[in-house]
Structure formats: structure tokens, C-alpha cells
Amino acid sequence: MKKNIDIFFKILFITCLFVFIYFLLNIVKWDKENRKNKKLDNDIKTNTTVIEKNNFDNTVFVNPDHNKNSSYWYYAGMKIIDVDLNNLSQLNNDVNGWIQVPGTDIDYPFVRAKNNKYYLNHSIDKSYNDAGWIFLDYRNDYKLDNKNNILYGHARRDGTMFGSLKNVLKKTWFTNKDNHVIKISTPYENSLWQIFSIYYIETESYYITVNFKDKSDYLKYINTSLERSIYKFDSNINSEDTILTLSTCHGEKKKLVVQAKLIKKEIKSS
Numbered sequence: 001m002k003k004n005i006d007i008f009f010k011i012l013f014i015t016c017l018f019v020f021i022y023f024l025l026n027i028v029k030w031d032k033e034n035r036k037n038k039k040l041d042n043d044i045k046t047n048t049t050v051i052e053k054n055n056f057d058n059t060v061f062v063n064p065d066h067n068k069n070s071s072y073w074y075y076a077g078m079k080i081i082d083v084d085l086n087n088l089s090q091l092n093n094d095v096n097g098w099i100q101v102p103g104t105d106i107d108y109p110f111v112r113a114k115n116n117k118y119y120l121n122h123s124i125d126k127s128y129n130d131a132g133w134i135f136l137d138y139r140n141d142y143k144l145d146n147k148n149n150i151l152y153g154h155a156r157r158d159g160t161m162f163g164s165l166k167n168v169l170k171k172t173w174f175t176n177k178d179n180h181v182i183k184i185s186t187p188y189e190n191s192l193w194q195i196f197s198i199y200y201i202e203t204e205s206y207y208i209t210v211n212f213k214d215k216s217d218y219l220k221y222i223n224t225s226l227e228r229s230i231y232k233f234d235s236n237i238n239s240e241d242t243i244l245t246l247s248t249c250h251g252e253k254k255k256l257v258v259q260a261k262l263i264k265k266e267i268k269s270s
Contacts, residue, residue, distance in 0.1 A: 037123055037131045037160055044109060044124070047087050050098065052079040053190070053266070062262045063240045071234040075181055075194045076264050083185035085109065092124055096136050097144075097186035099151065101246070101258075103179035105164040110151055112136040120154070131156055139210045143188050147218055148243045150208050155248040155256070162248035168198050168258055174231055182244060182260045189267050193244045193260035196235040199228035200250040200257065207257055208247065215239040225259050237261050 055077075065072035083098040094111040101107075111119055111133055119135035122128060136142070137150040153162030167173050182193040201207065207225070212218040219239045226237070242262040250256035 037129060037133075040124060041108065041160070044088065044091075045107075048098075048109075049084045050100075050107075050185075051082050053082050054079055055264070056266060058269075059264055059266050061264050062242065063238070064263075065236060070236065071177075072194065072236070072263060074177075075192065078178075078181060078192060080190045080192050080264070080266060081183045081185050082190050082266075082268075083109075085185070085187055088124075089187075092126060094119075094126075095124070096142050097184055099134065100183040101165065102181060102183075103173045103176065104167045105159050106134075106153075106162065108134050108161070110134040110136055112138060112140070112142055114138055116152065119152075131161060134161055137208065137210065142186075144184070144186065144191070144242075144244070146210050146242075147212055148208075148210055148221075148245055150210070150245045150247060152247050155250070162246065165246060165248050165256060165258065166250070169200075169230070169256075177234075180233065182246070182258075184244070187268065189265045191265040192263055194235055194263045195258060195260040196233050196237050197225045197229035197259040198231055198257070199225075200230075200254050201228065203253060203255055207245065207255070228257075235261070 061076055064076070081098065081100055085095055085098065088095040088109050092111060094113055095109050096112040098109050099106060109124065111124060112135060113119055115138050116135070119133045121130050121132055123131065124133045132154050134151060134153040136144075137152070140146050140149050153165075155161070155165065156163035168179075173179050180195045182195065184191045184193065206221075209221060212221065222237055222239070222241075222243075244260045244262065246258040248256050
């Protein structure tokens with residue numbers, strides 16, 4: 001009997017030791033990947049020019065609100081960002097643009113591959129990294145011309161990639177209305193997007209629909225997004241609008257979704 005007990009505890013000890021080593025190795029790997037991505041991020045921001053701009057003669061207001069006192073015009077008056085992406089294109093020709101989300105730490109270039117798997121575990125320099133990188137859905141046009149343009153990123157615990165997107169769930173984020181925009185710069189245009197919906201849901205494919213049968217189908221999608229929102233935003237949206245969707249993990253099985261509509265853009269000169 002005693003011998004059986006001794007064997008049991010030896011097996012238990014060995015099992016616990018292997019589990020401890022496994023988790024320790026994963027922590028070391030996680031830390032190494034985070035440090036590598038942070039270094040890449042610092043190098044990128046050191047060598048990339050990001051400037052803020054007011055409206056210019058080639059600024060286009062998209063589907064403008066006829067009510068001049070609406071929130072549309074408050075946000076349309078905000079500055080846009082203009083990013084020189086030439087150096088980044090030399091680092092990786094998959095670079096598609098740059099994204100900023102006020103009230104978060106999201107201030108990164110984003111990429112676009114031939115599928116939605118590659119940048120789940122590859123960094124912007126194409127090295128293997130479980131931290132991945134922020135990427136545009138491969139089904140989307142690189143000029144963000146689809147009705148629904150989708151950007152993905154991991155919710156890293158250290159706050160990198162889309163790890164700080166969870167800030168939008170805080171009251172302090174929502175009560176500052178200047179946070180309710182997303183700024184994008186691509187090689188083709190600079191754009192400003194007004195947030196109209198934030199929600200978290202069980203993983204599904206509906207919210208990442210890119211192609212719609214007709215205006216009625218698209219309007220149904222918009223209304224579903226509005227109904228899901230945990231906040232009531234002061235924004236009007238209709239079937240003429242173009243949408244940007246940010247998607248990241250929220251816990252083990254859910255997705256955190258932030259959606260905005262395009263309100264103005266500046267076409268870059270060729």
C-alpha cells in the first residue's frame with residue numbers, strides 16, 4: 001500500500017514538474033515575442049513620419065449630414081493623420097496603411113496578406129511571432145473601398161496590437177467624445193471614421209460580412225450593429241455609408257467589435 005502511494009506521489013510530482021516547465025517555457029516565449037514586437041514598434045515609429053493635418057482643398061466629406069449642428073460636423077472638423085509609408089513598404093510590401101485609435105495605445109501600421117491566417121502568428125517583418133500583427137481582411141480591397149472594411153489584431157495582455165482596444169469599454173473612454181473616431185492613413189488617402197457601435201459577442205461570421213446582396217441587406221447589417229452596441233452614440237448611419245470594423249478577442253470565446261463610418265478623406269497626390 002505504501003509503495004503504491006509513493007509511486008502515486010512520484011507520478012504527481014513529475015506531472016506537476018512538466019506542467020511547471022511547460023508554462024515557464026511559454027512565459028519565456030511570450031516575453032521574448034513581446035519584446036521583439038515592441039522593439040520593432042519603436043524602430044518603426046523612430047523611422048516613420050506621422051503628422052496631423054487640418055482640412056485641405058482636396059478633403060472630401062463623405063455622405064455629409066444635412067444638419068450642420070450634428071455630431072458629424074464636430075468630428076469632420078478633427079485633424080486627420082498623414083503617414084509616409086515608403087520606409088515600411090521596403091520592410092514589408094504587405095504594409096497597407098496606418099491606424100490610430102484615440103484613448104488607446106493603438107498607433108500602428110497594418111498589413112494585408114493573401115489570407116487571414118498568416119499575420120495571426122507573423123510579425124510585420126514576416127518573422128514567426130505568436131503576437132502577430134494588425135492586418136486587413138484579405139477579402140477587402142487594399143484601398144478600403146468595400147462597404148465593410150475589417151482590421152484584426154490580437155488582444156495582447158501587455159496592451160500591444162489590439163490589446164488596449166478594451167479601453168473602449170471604460171466609462172472614461174466613452175465620456176470623452178473626442179475618442180469616438182478612428183484615423184487611417186494609406187498610400188492612397190487619409191481618412192477619418194466616426195464610431196457608431198461597440199459590442200462583444202460570441203464568435204460568429206456575420207459581423208465580418210464583406211459583401212452584401214443589396215442596400216436592404218446592408219441596412220439590415222447596420223441595424224444589427226446598432227442594436228448590439230453597448231453605448232448609444234450620437235451618430236446617424238445609413239446604407240450610403242462605408243464602415244470600418246475592428247475585431248479582437250474578448251476572453252476565450254468572444255469578440256470585441258468596434259465599428260465606425262467614413263466621414264471624410266483626403267486623396268493623396270500621386
